[in-house]
Amino acid sequence: MFFVGSVKFYCAGDAExxxxxxxxxxxxxxxxxxxxxxxxxxxHFNGSGGKRKDKDPEAGAExxxxxxxxxxxxxxxxxxxxxxxxxxxxxxxxxxxxxLLAEAAKQDAxxxxxxxxxxxxxxxxxxxxxxxxxxxxxxxxHAAVAAAAEVSAAAKTAAEAHLTATPExxxxxxxxxxxxxxxxxxxxxxxxxxxxxxxxxRHEFRRCSCCGRVRYCSRSCQSMDWRLQHKFACLPxxxxxxxxxxxxxxxxxxxxxGGAGGNDAGASxxxxxxxxxxxxxxxxxxxxxxxxxxx
Numbered sequence: 001m002f003f004v005g006s007v008k009f010y011c012a013g014d015a016e017x018x019x020x021x022x023x024x025x026x027x028x029x030x031x032x033x034x035x036x037x038x039x040x041x042x043x044h045f046n047g048s049g050g051k052r053k054d055k056d057p058e059a060g061a062e063x064x065x066x067x068x069x070x071x072x073x074x075x076x077x078x079x080x081x082x083x084x085x086x087x088x089x090x091x092x093x094x095x096x097x098x099x100l101l102a103e104a105a106k107q108d109a110x111x112x113x114x115x116x117x118x119x120x121x122x123x124x125x126x127x128x129x130x131x132x133x134x135x136x137x138x139x140x141x142h143a144a145v146a147a148a149a150e151v152s153a154a155a156k157t158a159a160e161a162h163l164t165a166t167p168e169x170x171x172x173x174x175x176x177x178x179x180x181x182x183x184x185x186x187x188x189x190x191x192x193x194x195x196x197x198x199x200x201x202r203h204e205f206r207r208c209s210c211c212g213r214v215r216y217c218s219r220s221c222q223s224m225d226w227r228l229q230h231k232f233a234c235l236p237x238x239x240x241x242x243x244x245x246x247x248x249x250x251x252x253x254x255x256x257x258g259g260a261g262g263n264d265a266g267a268s269x270x271x272x273x274x275x276x277x278x279x280x281x282x283x284x285x286x287x288x289x290x291x292x293x294x295x
Contacts, residue, residue: 057089124158152233172196
């Protein structure tokens, strides 16, 4: 029931089929499907199948709470944690939200496939980054973006070797991938490589607030994709690789070159340490801070 509902809702091109799909998902949720609870929550958060004004974050948060309390479903727990932290659909309770996010991260770490995927992605990204650094020819923004995309692709490939999409997600991925069925004009698919959900109207999914180059159907997909690949290619973070010089570094470099005192030299040294080569498990303070937000 959940499988058929997902396919009808996201693959059908007309409103009636989407209504049928939503009804089947609701029946699956009543029958006790945690995945159906989460899918319906995402649909309410995004106003999927309707207009922007049809968003219902309160209903979405309630479904996430049910998915967490009744089934202990990790994506629902993570989604609810973000809702509580941001006050989205529920009364804001940042401490409780952070606790739920920490619990979800701990449960992820105890899941062998997820833990292996994150470890493999990090190692693959570090290996490609080291090879690219040895070339010593990444000296333009365009080259930096291309290099970051190569690192991200290596991380994605390594992670996918340890993860398997659910049957409904795999169908959606193949429907719009291998089968070649086109998306509606102006719409996009979720950027998580194992999701497969697509927008039912333009600008339905939220973009990454840092770079705006990727879109996600949910915070759960966003946080997982960050750990698997996107943190290696998020444009404003490229300076952390040392591939793009930050404005602060440019100013400090000029000050040192102009004969500035010891304090400025120390500041420049500190800035340089922030963009040291990124090795497995050692992302530096900036990456660690963003990792904590995404978990």
